[in-house]
Amino acid sequence: MSTSREQTSGPDRCGFVPPYVLRHLAASRPDGCGPRTLLADQRLREHREALPPGATLRTTALPAAPEAAAWTVHDAGGLEQLPGTPVRAAGQPATGDPAVDEAAAGIEATLRFFAEVHDRASYDGAGAPAVVTVHFGRDYANAFWDGTQLVFGDGDGEVFERFTKPLDVMAHEFGHALTQATAGLVYEGQPGALNESVSDVVAACVKQWLAGESAADADWLVGEGLFRPGVQARALRDMAAPGTAYDDPRLGRDPQVGHLDDFVVTTDDNGGVHLNSGIPNRAFVLAARAVGGRTWEGAGAVWHAALLSGDLGPRTDFAGFAAATVSAAERVLPDHVETVRAAWRDVGVEPGRPSTGPAGQGPAATGVVEVRRSGGFAGTRVVARVDLADLAGDPRGDELVRLLTERDVRAEALGAGREAAGGAPQPDRFSYAFVLDGEEVVLPEQALTPSLQRLAGLVLDLGSTR
Template sequence: MTSWDTHTGRCTFIPPWLAERVDGPERAALDEALRAERARRGLEARSARTSTSDATAEGLAAAAAWTVHDAGSTTSLPGTPARSTGEPETGDVAVDEAAVGIEATLAMFAEVLERDSHDDAGAPVSLTVHYGSDYNNAFWDGTQLVFGDGDGRIFERFTKPVDVLAHEFSHAVVEHTAGLVYRDQSGALNESVADVFASCLKQRLLGQDAADGDWLIGEGIFTPSIRARALRDMAAPGTAYDDPELGADPQVGHMDDYVETTADNGGVHLNSGIPNKAFQLAAVAVGGRAIEGAGRIWYDALVGGDVTADADFATFAAATVAVAGEHADVVRQAWAQVGVGRATGSAAPAPQQVPTGRLRVERSGGFIGRTETAEVDLDDPALPDVRALVEQAGLAALDGSSDPTPRPDMFLYTFTVGDRAPVRVPEHLLTAGQAELAHRLLRPDG
């Protein structure tokens, strides 16, 4: 049986709310803004910049080339080139959404933050759409920005909300700056910083000040049948959706409710609501456009050298206050309002043991930050090949193994055989046998 883990072990309760349709007025306004952005920037070929030192911000945006690839519903990367810098629309909705989105994202980083692509050295950006079959995720794998088409039942295509693309690009920026380790509090910061710049892009395209933004991440990612406003709400973590199938949004927004878990690389998508709320509070208090106010402060902290790869919330908070100048007090107060400075969260508890003879498979994380689990009896006569799949996957010989370098927004798989310690394998390191075992148990009819 497959089930959604809504993490009800946390100490807050999310009350039901009257769900809104996904494609509301704000979504329509953003679609119109994207069309305007495309018209403003044009489709003409970009000319190469002559030097980094004297390039204008517009020149920096022009210098970062990009290519959108089509994976053709396979998982082979990067796929076939479908559209590159300066080329006209293709008519493929996902390809063209990715093209417009990356142009707008590159322009924001260049024109406001003076950053030349994700590496600040003009690196070409490679994107892949139509990844996998009914693939419900988007991720940055260290080389590619990758987007699935969604299953059409719960999720729309992941190129539809432009902030999803900006979120994944921002993971690349984090990798090339502070390099925040994708686990526990540093991983939650990695997720939060990506949401920060994603929301800044959305508000920039809509011409909004921070006080006017809706602070929703992934608005439009759910199909209209799902009771959801978005995937996350930075202004009110834990309220973005409440659906009979998905459950309630499990994000938290205060250190009092910090979630301790081994899933999702230590709850990076759950606990990112805490620094997300701090940024929203700071952005409104600083005033003006979010990317030009608090967004600039967060960026300066990220690149300033005081944020280490394993930074916790308190370390990052101190770095933002240090670079905030005249806004130091309001930034400090924003962090204090979410409890950072007096609580840090303790180490994750030891994993629960599973009775001998049982197999438990868990998939957590991904851009959507959900946990899906399945458990079967290895001796069940109705599943004669499961034990063979376990042997093929090599799980019986492993005990508590884990990869030290999880990748942003890629799934994390946890296999527990009998009473052995759980084995955690990031998506990009799954063997063919492990992938087959996970697919067998986690598919809807498994």
């Protein structure tokens, strides 16, 4: 697997709407935006995977913006080509196009927030120009940071509004750029959930700053106003009460969790990054409310200091991030160190200790992993299926859960299949089929990475004795 995943969150393309929401939409409305957005995301993923190391998703060279422009908005014109045509830059008047002007207002406010509150010039701290694209794709129901720029779809006009309409969507995506430039949290498992949570924290701080709200008065909703009238949804996420933002036949019910006891182990959604981000989200809200006053001056300042502290790495887990915020509080809010520590403990995370769940049994696990081994000298075939929910208390199960939590094994399997030399099965060696979250990847024995070898061994061992 490429080591670039250790270095940046960018190549994983951080989407605002989780894939499970889009799949539910596709099932309930086969002719709606869900299938089209999923197909667009698949095309982007395939394009990205085909790129050489270090390349970006751009299909054309980025046009030159006006000299010293802090931001530029581009129009993709309904195509899936980036960056599109430049239509407005900093200092230029409104165009009359709602999406363009909303994006301009959103990026300008977000940059101003970081400049005035954190004395930070853009996401990299060095004044990097912010590149924004609107009108991406047809009925595209998502927004994302692709490692170099911010991209927004128009929604479908039935379930989703324009993704430029709620200003905090812009701030959220900008937060991914900030994380990429600072902690570099990989977009999978617990680090990925922290990556998502940091973006929600940025969104909440910018939203409250613009409204002049205190932590006590804020609604803590992310993506409020994103849904059309008639959709049973207050927002896409509720940071204060994860799992309560929406309950609609077209969207399903909000599945976010807010405590480590409920941590979801899955190979979907890059290891549940949108599901489990509710845990650090709720910790942040508890800290912000307990500190009191204005969030961006309290808990927001602590979280920002933690990002810049150097205490975080690409694979920092919940406990490591919690420890970094406690350390940052000692410098930024020394009177509230225990307040921050208590907020994390209230969501089941002990700062500085591995976030493996209660009683050392690992987080609550869901899903089924299947491994099929065939071939070899004897030509035998073995099938083993393991339900992750049944593994509590088994040391081998704990190891399997950790392996699935800490690594994106599906992506690793796909990468191994692409990168293996001599990818065809070799004489008298085994072939392995991995079925992860319903998707099958077949690999010859020589293509297995050490973690995939261990995964196969654990599943075959557990499956043969259960």
